Every structure is written in structure tokens, then in C-alpha cells.
Amino acid sequence: MSRDDAARGDLTRRAFAKYGGTVALGGLLAGCTGGGDGDSAGDGGNETGSDGGDSGGSDADTESDGSYSVSISPTGEATFESPPETVFTRLTHHADMAFALGRGDGITALHAPDYYDGLWNQYVERLPGVSLDWTGLYSSWQPSKEKLYELDSDVHLADPAWITRQDAWSREDIDEIGERVSPWFGNSLSDRHQDPPEDWADGYQYYGLWEQFEIVAEAFQERERYEALASVREELLATIDENIPAEEERPSAVMIAAADIEEIYAYTLSNPGFLTAHTRPLGPRDAFEGSIDSGTVVDFETILDADPDVILYLGGMEPGTDMAGRRTAFEEDPVGSEVAAVRNDRIHPQGARYQGPILNLFQIEMTAKQLYPDAFGEWPRYEEGPYPEIPEEERLFDRERVADAINGDL
Known part of the structure; x- marks a missing residue:
């Protein structure tokens, strides 16, 4: 749709989707909470405001004309004439949700699409009959309003509160796109329960990863796909709960990321938010013992002081990452080589923090094996290539069921 078409009011079927007054009026949902990510098998993941208000639309309200409404924070209620087919995303937790719901080919934008196409396909390789291609998409880290037209x-499966952190975007711009192109329908500040910008602070809601996925599934009218994948996750978490070692027997761990070994970023493992949706259920001991904030730059001396039993290396599964070289950098350093995880060959790759439901399943499985090989089976010593081919009897979830859900074979 051109800007002139929108201005004349020549709205497409998507522009029928409109907010129930809440975009223009500021998103009047219940207050923020500090709840979890729904990561235990018995946790439904519902997070409501402190005043008991509505936490979001997990059930779509269908109108007599066939349209339906779904709510999510921070934008509130959106009404759809028909399920979305083409999907703008900014971060990979949303792109993965669209992919899981059978809209992988309909994604129109993504942050660093070629990088994340390579990383996600490392995992998709193990899903029979499933394919994914995000190469060449519009890179949307700093999207322009003109490009969205x-x-x-x-x-727009993205969080407008995060978009407006950029100088180029105002609240008026967000409202314009929402009314003239299609709704905003995403939440990203639940990643680590970040404070929203002032314009969005009133009633910003935090969601667990799978809680938000359920709401997104309602917007896409894909309840069956969601339930099929949620049942796989519930069984996976039940397996974890049944076999995880007692807390005093668990290893200490750190998660790091470093494109250049001279600048190592350390991340926490159990703070609220969906960035830890794969480590929190596994309950490893934080080697830093809460002494650093997530995203802190550390050096070999700091890591040695913490002396973790396991190092989880973010981005280690990306095709361009030299995982062997990153291990060598630790092994050849006089300080790094003294770390317990290095001495015992327990530096393991991870995927991405901004995980959606599909990556979350794989990352729970791989991290369980990396932390607790005696309980969940040995993780292969990974250096390159796709996600290792785990023997069927050692897999913690059924790949075929996941593939069937993505492909709509329900």
C-alpha cells in the first residue's frame, strides 16, 4: 500500500484490523508484574496485573461478521478480519513464533536475517520435512516508517514500545502504521522485564515465552498448532523435573558471548524473562552468585574467580562461528586454562537468547545434556555443522511431532 493510498482511506483487508481504542489512548491494561516464564511443568504461565486485570487475550472473541479480537500488552485489543499471512518481525522470538505457526514463508522482515537464517537452520535441519528461508529479507533492527508502508x-509482530526507543519513531508514527497498514501485536520487553519508555509505562505487561506464544497463536487462529507444540514442551519439562539432580548436586555455570575474545559478555541464567526460558527450568548454580548484571563485560580473571563447572557459549551453533577456536582461546591463555570448565572440556555452544518456541525446545534439550549428561545423556563435543543427530532413544522430545505441528499435519 502506498502512503497516498492510505491517506485516501483505500484500506486493504489488513487495515480492517484495528485497535479497540487502546493504541491511540495508551494501552490501558493491568499493571506490570514480575512473574516468571511459565517454565515449570505445573506452571500455566499466567501473569496478571497487581490489580487482577486482564493479562492479555489468550482467547479470541469472534464477532458475528467473522472478525475476531485478541489482546496483548502493550497495544491492547486488535481486531482481525482474517488470520494474518504476511508478518513483519523485528526480533527472532517473534519470527520463530510465526514460523512455528506455519507462517515462516510469510515473514517480510527480521533483524539480521542472513545471520539468523543460518543459525535457525542448524536446528531446523533436524525437523523432517520442514524448511526455513529468511535470507535476503529486510533487516528491521532500525525500521523506517516508509519501508513498513x-x-x-x-x-507487525513487534513491540511498539521498543520501536519508539529509536529517535526516528514517535508514538504518532506507531499509531499511523497501526491504523493505515496493520496492527502492532508483539511484546519484547518481557525479555528481561525491562522498563518500558514513559509513553508505554502505564500498564505494560510481562509475559512468559509460551504465554505470549499462546496469545500470538490466537491472533493467527492457530490454536491447534499451539496446543500440539505446547504438549511437546509440557512432556519435555516433565522429563526434566523427573530426572534433574538435586540442587546440591548441580554444576555451576556461566553463559557468555564473544565475537572477540578480548571482549566477553556474561549473562545471567535465572533472571525473570524469556531470555532464560531454557536455562531457568534446569536450575544450574550461578557461578557468579549474582555478583554481575546480565550483559556485563568480563575477562578471564573474572571467569576464573567464579570458576564455573560449565561454560555455555552463545552463538556457538551459528555456522560462521569457530567453536574449536573459541575453546582454544581459553585453553591457551594462562588464566583461562585454569577454569574448571576448560580443564574438564565443558565449554558448550548455545544458540540465541531471543528464542521462540521451536528454538526453546532444542535449547532445553541441549542445555540439559550439557549440564547433566548422567541424567539426560551425553552432549556430543560440537565444533561445526547442524544440531547433532541425537540417537532417537536419547532425544528428550519428538522431532516428528514438532515438524507435524509446523507443517499443519495435526
Whole structure:
């Protein structure tokens, strides 16, 4: 849709989707909470405001004309005439949700699409009959309003509160795109329960990863796909709960990321938010014992002081990452070589923090094996290539069931 078309009011079917007054009026949902990510098998993941208000639309309200409404913070209620087919995303937790719901080919934009295409395909390789191609998409880390008009997506699966942190975007710009192109329908500040910008602070809601996925599934009218994948996750978490060692027997661990070994970023493992949706259920001991904030730059001396039993290396599964070289950098350093995880060959790759439901399943499985090989089976010593081919009897979830859900074979 061109800007002039929108201005004349020549709205497409997507522009029928409109907010129930809440975009323009500021998103009047219940207050923020500090709840978890729904990561235990018995946790439904519902997070409501402190006043008991509505936490979001997990059930779509269908109108007599066939349209339906779904709510999510921070934008509130959106009404859809029909399920979205083309999807603008900014971060990979949303792109993975669209992919899981059978809209992988409909994604129109993604942050660093070629990088994340390579990383996600390392995992998709193990899903029979499933393919994913994000190469060449519009890179949307700093999207322009003009480009969103050009893409003309059916839904903007992105958090407008985060978009407006950029100088180029105002609240008025967000409202314009929401009314003239298609709704905003995403939440990203639940990543680590970040404070929203002032314009969005009133009633910003935090969601667990799978809680938000359920709401997104309602917007896409894909309840069956969601339930099929959620049942796989519930069984996976039940397996974890049944076999995880007692707390005093668990290893200490750190998670790091470093494109250059001279600048190592350390991340926490159990803070609230969906960035830890794969480590929190596994309950490893934090080697830093809470002494650093997530994203802190550390050096070999700091890591040795913490002396973790296991090092989880973010980005280690990306095709361009030299995982062997990163181990060598620790092994050849006089300080790094003294770390317990290095001495015992327990530096393991990870995927991405901004995980959606599909990556979350794989990352729970791989991290369980990396932390607790005696309980969940040995993790292969990974250096390159796709996600290792785990023998069927040692897999913690059924790949075929996941593939069937993505492909709609329900």
C-alpha cells in the first residue's frame, strides 16, 4: 500500500484490523508484574496485573461478521478480519513464533536475517520435512516508517514500545502504521522485564515465552498448532523435573558471548524473562552468585574467580562461528586454562537468547545434556555443522511431532 493510498482511506483487508481504542489512548491494561516464564511443568504461565486485570487475550472473541479480537500488552485489543499471512518481525522470538505457526514463508522482515537464517537452520535441519528461508529479507533492527508502508504486512509482530526507543519513531508514527497498514501485536520487553519508555509505562505487561506464544497463536487462529507444540514442551519439562539432580548436586555455570575474545559478555541464567526460558527450568548454580548484571563485560580473571563447572557459549551453533577456536582461546591463555570448565572440556555452544518456541525446545534439550549428561545423556563435543543427530532413544522430545505441528499435519 502506498502512503497516498492510505491517506485516501483505500484500506486493504489488513487495515480492517484495528485497535479497540487502546493504541491511540495508551494501552490501558493491568499493571506490570514480575512473574516468571511459565517454565515449570505445573506452571500455566499466567501473569496478571497487581490489580487482577486482564493479562492479555489468550482467547479470541469472534464477532458475528467473522472478525475476531485478541489482546496483548502493550497495544491492547486488535481486531482481525482474517488470520494474518504476511508478518513483519523485528526480533527472532517473534519470527520463530510465526514460523512455528506455519507462517515462516510469510515473514517480510527480521533483524539480521542472513545471520539468523543460518543459525535457525542448524536446528531446523533436524525437523523432517520442514524448511526455513529468511535470507535476503529486510533487516528491521532500525525500521523506517516508509519501508513498513512498502512491505504492507498483515501484522507487525513487534513491540511498539521498543520501536519508539529509536529517535526516528514517535508514538504518532506507531499509531499511523497501526491504523493505515496493520496492527502492532508483539511484546519484547518481557525479555528481561525491562522498563518500558514513559509513553508505554502505564500498564505494560510481562509475559512468559509460551504465554505470549499462546496469545500470538490466537491472533493467527492457530490454536491447534499451539496446543500440539505446547504438549511437546509440557512432556519435555516433565522429563526434566523427573530426572534433574538435586540442587546440591548441580554444576555451576556461566553463559557468555564473544565475537572477540578480548571482549566477553556474561549473562545471567535465572533472571525473570524469556531470555532464560531454557536455562531457568534446569536450575544450574550461578557461578557468579549474582555478583554481575546480565550483559556485563568480563575477562578471564573474572571467569576464573567464579570458576564455573560449565561454560555455555552463545552463538556457538551459528555456522560462521569457530567453536574449536573459541575453546582454544581459553585453553591457551594462562588464566583461562585454569577454569574448571576448560580443564574438564565443558565449554558448550548455545544458540540465541531471543528464542521462540521451536528454538526453546532444542535449547532445553541441549542445555540439559550439557549440564547433566548422567541424567539426560551425553552432549556430543560440537565444533561445526547442524544440531547433532541425537540417537532417537536419547532425544528428550519428538522431532516428528514438532515438524507435524509446523507443517499443519495435526
